[in-house]
Amino acid sequence: MNPASHIPGQAADLGALPVGFQGRIRAIRVDGPGGPLPGPELERRLLELGFTEGAPVEILHQGLFRDPIAVRVAGSTVALRRREARAVIVEPA
Amino acid sequence: MSESLLAHTAAPAGAAAPWVALVGNPNCGKTALFNALTGSRQHVANYPGVTVERKVGRSMTPGGRELRLIDLPGTYALRARSPDEAVTRDVVLGRLKGEVAPDLLLLVADATNLRPALRLALELKDAGRPILLALNMMDIARHRGFRIDLDRLSRELGVAVVESVAVRRQGTDALLARLDGMLADLPPPGPVTWQEGAAGNVRAAQREADRILAACVAAPADPSSGTRRIDAVLLHPVLGLIILLAVLFLMFQAVFAWATPAMDAIDAGFSALGGLTDAMLPESGALGLLRSFIHDGLIGGVGSVLVFLPQILVLFLFILLLEDFGYMARAAFLMDRIMGGAGLHGRSFIPLLSSFACAIPGIMATRVIDSRHDRLATILVAPLMTCSARIPVYTLIIAAFVPNRPVGEGALAWVNLQGLVMFGLYAAGIASALLVSFVIKKVLWRQHATEPFMLQLPDYKLPSARNLAIGLWQRALVFMRRAGTTILSMMVLIWFLSSVPRPPEGATEPAIEYSFAAMIGRAVEPVLSPVGFNWQISMALIPGMAAREVAVASLGTVYSVAGGEDDSAGLGQALAGKWSLATALAFLAWYVFAPQCAATLGVIRRETGSRRWMLVSFGYMLALAYLAAFATYQIAVLLGAG
Numbered sequence: 009m010n011p012a013s014h015i016p017g018q019a020a021d022l023g024a025l026p027v028g029f030q031g032r033i034r035a036i037r038v039d040g041p042g043g044p045l046p047g048p049e050l051e052r053r054l055l056e057l058g059f060t061e062g063a064p065v066e067i068l069h070q071g072l073f074r075d076p077i078a079v080r081v082a083g084s085t086v087a088l089r090r091r092e093a094r095a096v097i098v099e100p101a
Numbered sequence: 102m103s104e105s106l107l108a109h110t111a112a113p114a115g116a117a118a119p120w121v122a123l124v125g126n127p128n129c130g131k132t133a134l135f136n137a138l139t140g141s142r143q144h145v146a147n148y149p150g151v152t153v154e155r156k157v158g159r160s161m162t163p164g165g166r167e168l169r170l171i172d173l174p175g176t177y178a179l180r181a182r183s184p185d186e187a188v189t190r191d192v193v194l195g196r197l198k199g200e201v202a203p204d205l206l207l208l209v210a211d212a213t214n215l216r217p218a219l220r221l222a223l224e225l226k227d228a229g230r231p232i233l234l235a236l237n238m239m240d241i242a243r244h245r246g247f248r249i250d251l252d253r254l255s256r257e258l259g260v261a262v263v264e265s266v267a268v269r270r271q272g273t274d275a276l277l278a279r280l281d282g283m284l285a286d287l288p289p290p291g292p293v294t295w296q297e298g299a300a301g302n303v304r305a306a307q308r309e310a311d312r313i314l315a316a317c318v319a320a321p322a323d324p325s326s327g328t329r330r331i332d333a334v335l336l337h338p339v340l341g342l343i344i345l346l347a348v349l350f351l352m353f354q355a356v357f358a359w360a361t362p363a364m365d366a367i368d369a370g371f372s373a374l375g376g377l378t379d380a381m382l383p384e385s386g387a388l389g390l391l392r393s394f395i396h397d398g399l400i401g402g403v404g405s406v407l408v409f410l411p412q413i414l415v416l417f418l419f420i421l422l423l424e425d426f427g428y429m430a431r432a433a434f435l436m437d438r439i440m441g442g443a444g445l446h447g448r449s450f451i452p453l454l455s456s457f458a459c460a461i462p463g464i465m466a467t468r469v470i471d472s473r474h475d476r477l478a479t480i481l482v483a484p485l486m487t488c489s490a491r492i493p494v495y496t497l498i499i500a501a502f503v504p505n506r507p508v509g510e511g512a513l514a515w516v517n518l519q520g521l522v523m524f525g526l527y528a529a530g531i532a533s534a535l536l537v538s539f540v541i542k543k544v545l546w547r548q549h550a551t552e553p554f555m556l557q558l559p560d561y562k563l564p565s566a567r568n569l570a571i572g573l574w575q576r577a578l579v580f581m582r583r584a585g586t587t588i589l590s591m592m593v594l595i596w597f598l599s600s601v602p603r604p605p606e607g608a609t610e611p612a613i614e615y616s617f618a619a620m621i622g623r624a625v626e627p628v629l630s631p632v633g634f635n636w637q638i639s640m641a642l643i644p645g646m647a648a649r650e651v652a653v654a655s656l657g658t659v660y661s662v663a664g665g666e667d668d669s670a671g672l673g674q675a676l677a678g679k680w681s682l683a684t685a686l687a688f689l690a691w692y693v694f695a696p697q698c699a700a701t702l703g704v705i706r707r708e709t710g711s712r713r714w715m716l717v718s719f720g721y722m723l724a725l726a727y728l729a730a731f732a733t734y735q736i737a738v739l740l741g742a743g
Contacts, residue, residue: 036300045553048300053555055303056177058216060311068329069336071438076447076554078336078434084214085325085332085558087434089441092553 022065022079023094030066033059033081035097050095058082059096118159118167119284120201122192124225125209126217127175128427128559130237132156134209134267135172136571138277145575147710149199153188154468162281163274171203177217179224180297183471193228194293204287205280206232208260212242212249213324213560219310220303222258229291231283232260235276239264241562246321254317268565328427328560335431345435348428349454352419356412356458363411371404385606393600394593402592403585405648406700412489413462413580414573416455420466421572425564429469430556437554443535444542446470447554449479453534456486460701464708465576472552478541480708481718484701485534485694487527490649494692495526497653501673502685522689529693533725591699592647599644599655613655618643632691632727633684633734633743646699649692683737690733695726 019034036054038047045053059065063082070077076089125131135143139158148155156172173192174185181187188197195202206225210218215236225232236242236249255262263279266272298306323329335341375396382392423429429451437447445453448470456463463483470476499519508516597617604615613619622640629639637660645652657672660679676685696702696719706715737743 050553051300052178052180052303053182053553055300055307056217056220057555057557058307060304060307069332069434070338071435072338072342073438076434076437078332078558080325083216083320083324085328085560086555087430087437087558088555089437089553092555 019097019099021094022067022077022096022098023090023092025067025098027067027070027077029098029100031064031098031100033061033063033065033096034099035061036095037097038095045092050092054092054095057086057088058084059086064101065096065098118169119204119287121168121170121205121207121280121284122203123170123172123207123209124189124193124221125175125237126177126211126214126221126557128557129175129209129211129214129218130267131175131209132172133565133568134235134237134265134273135170136568137267137273138168139170141571141574143571143575145579147707148188148197153185155188160277162277162284164278164281164285166281166284168280168284170207176221178221178303179228179295184473185471193225193230194295195228195230195290202290203230205283206230207280208232208234209237209265210234212236212239212264213245213247215249215318216307216310216314219258219313220306222260223306223309224295226259227293227295229293231288233276233279233283234258234260234262235265236262237265237267238562240266240269240272245324247324248319250317254313257313257316268567325560331561332431332558335428336434341431341435345432348423348432352416353458355419356415360411360415364408367404367408367410371400371407374404375400390601390603393603394596397600398593398596399589402589402596402647405592405651406589407581409459409461409700410577410580412458413465414577416458416462417466417573417576418569420451420455421569422564424469425562425568427559427561430558433554433556434558441554443538445479445538446472446475446552448556449475449538452479453483453486456483456488459488459490460484460486460698461580461704462576464701464704465579467708474542474546475552477709477714478538478546480705480714481541481721482534482538484696484698484705484718484722485530485537487530487693488649488698490698491526491692493653494649495523495689497673498676498685498689499523501677502680502682526689526693529690533694537721537725591703595644595647595699613640613644631734632730633681633687633738634691634730635684638684638688642695642697645697648700649697652697682742683734686737686742687730687734690729691726693726694722694729696722 021037022029036051036059038051058081060082064080065082066080068078068080068085074090076087077093078085078087079093123131123135135156135158138160142160143156143158146155147153153174158170158172160168160170162168171192173189176186176189179190179193181190191197192200192203193206206228208218208222208225210222218234222232222234234254236251242249251262251264261279261283263276265276335344378392378395378400382388382395384392420429423432429448432451433447435447436450440447440450449467451469452463452466454463455466460483463486464480467476467479467483470479499522503519503522505517505519507514508518508521598621599613599616599618601617602615604610604612608615618640619636621643622636622638625639626634626636637656641652641655644655653672656676660672660675680688702715702719705718706712709715
């Protein structure tokens with residue numbers, strides 16, 4: 009629904025970014041090599057937890073081996089694994 | 102009050118008190134509000150056929166109107182991903198069989214995090230029921246600098262809005278008054294227009310919720326700065342793990358240290374009660390059988406289960422405290438990577454850890470795991486963790502058969518061989534639990550992939566004493582109700598097998614040698630002899646089902662050791678003379694895996710809502726126990742320990 013070609017060069021996926029990153033969500037893209045959830049289901053769950061286009065995000069913490077991450081998104085804090093976070097396309101603030 | 106609660110579903114229409122269903126996101130303070138509204142007037146059971154807890158209660162409005170409240174599992178959306186959320190959806194839509202459709206939906210929202218709640222509010226409007234939105238934790242929101250325009254919010258959303266503070270006295274007065282007014286003039290239920298939406302619908306609803314949020318709520322720049330500062334320490338990749346370990350260490354110290362006096366008291370109480378029966382009834386004849394039934398079957402059976410109650414309460418005190426504080430989600434965060442390797446969810450960590458004390462509270466604690474398959478996998482492996490009831494069995498056999506000497510010289514001189522074997526038994530339990538869960542989740546249930554770890558980390562808040570008290574009371578009730586029914590009936594069966602038929606007059610052998618247990622022991626001896634068990638051991642396994650340590654006492658009886666269970670040194674010597682080392686090692690291997698605990702099986706049956714998973718646990722653990730004991734025995738014999 010948001011093909012990669014629409015994403016400018018500076019955008020990155022949330023799963024690849026370090027602690028301290030601050031930015032805004034550009035798109036939810038679930039066509040990549042995902043985790044256990046089918047794409048549409050992952051997309052709905054991310055949306056339900058607050059990962060919507062335009063929402064501000066910040067990576068607050070990460071686990072011992074970089075995973076999982078704790079993300080501040082539009083007023084709540086959500087923990088997720090980097091594999092799922094790859095579906096969240098962000099651009100720096 | 103409680104008998105009227107039990108009859109709630111059968112209440113006649115019309116005259117009955119109206120039903121109010123509490124709906125809300127996880128961590129919104131919904132249960133605290135439910136506790137504040139109902140106090141102790143609540144009743145917990147399971148929905149038929151599913152493992153979801155059904156919590157109902159009663160309350161009274163200032164206008165004298167009686168209310169019936171139902172606390173539904175927390176959810177972000179009506180479309181259901183788990184059995185819990187399916188219950189919420191079906192009750193809200195009036196679709197759940199055997200459940201009356203609610204007259205009013207009380208949507209509970211965390212006033213400091215309204216965003217997901219407003220989207221849920223928009224969705225709930227399609228359920229065709231009147232809605233009251235309660236902005237809970239309003240005191241905290243004000244303190245943090247939130248400014249919420251309630252009138253505008255109500256107009257924009259098209260639902261009634263009221264403030265509440267669940268944890269404060271009079272914090273629910275306005276809410277109850279509002280409920281009173283709405284229930285006095287209930288419109289007829291509208292049509293249910295709700296349909297499960299695709300991602301696009303969620304997006305559109307969130308956009309609308311964001312518009313309303315921007316119009317009605319002025320939020321401070323960083324409302325969670327306090328939580329963020331605490332998390333900088335508690336979620337630190339290294340320091341956070343060290344603190345988690347320290348918390349757990351404290352928890353287990355408390356489970357053993359604080360619970361022991363109460364456990365001793367319960368033990369002494371039941372012994373005294375048993376002694377009283379002995380004084381009143383003769384030892385032989387038909388009354389002797391009655392005496393044995395009352396003393397060993399009823400009093401002994403109930404006592405051997407109730408003795409775990411103090412440990413369960415202490416453990417749950419910690420679990421509820423940490424959950425209320427907001428730390429449990431953090432513990433899951435810290436352990437997720439490690440648990441994930443075995444196919445388990447981060448949330449499985451605390452239940453498995455609790456199982457080191459006793460599998461019963463561990464299995465009860467799996468309720469925090471949302472996904473049914475993740476929860477089942479955790480329940481299935483929890484009994485493999487070395488519980489405290491195995492300790493007497495392990496120490497007895499180790500003391501009798503393993504020499505008390507250093508493993509080696511030099512650097513190894515401080516490692517004691519007995520301690521090493523004990524450690525090995527614990528390690529075997531952990532390794533097998535992780536291995537079994539790996540097989541279950543990554544091989545058998547590949548199609549039910551592990552739920553991705555995605556969970557909200559709530560802001561920290563001070564636990565409330567009332568919520569703790571009510572939570573503990575409910576855990577205790579659930580456990581005692583179980584102890585009084587399923588578990589007691591199993592205990593009585595075990596007593597029957599170990600005590601009937603009675604020994605003939607002038608019998609010289611211990612009574613148990615004439616019982617069905619002995620007959621079964623002799624009958625299964627051919628099956629168990631490849632693992633090195635003689636018929637006495639086979640027989641002791643039956644009373645050992647009541648509680649693992651009872652097997653020790655039974656062995657004491659059958660080997661006619663003076664002093665019985667209290668004289669474990671004497672029993673150890675007797676065993677050392679009668680068993681080979683191979684048999685002793687096989688016995689230890691058996692106890693690492695064997696489903697030797699009727700109470701645990703009863704709790705598995707209750708928590709999974711089916712006999713099937715109880716039988717699955719029993720079957721796979723028995724198979725593992727046999728294989729492990731067989732391998733241990735045969736290898737030990739080959740090495741010359743036969």
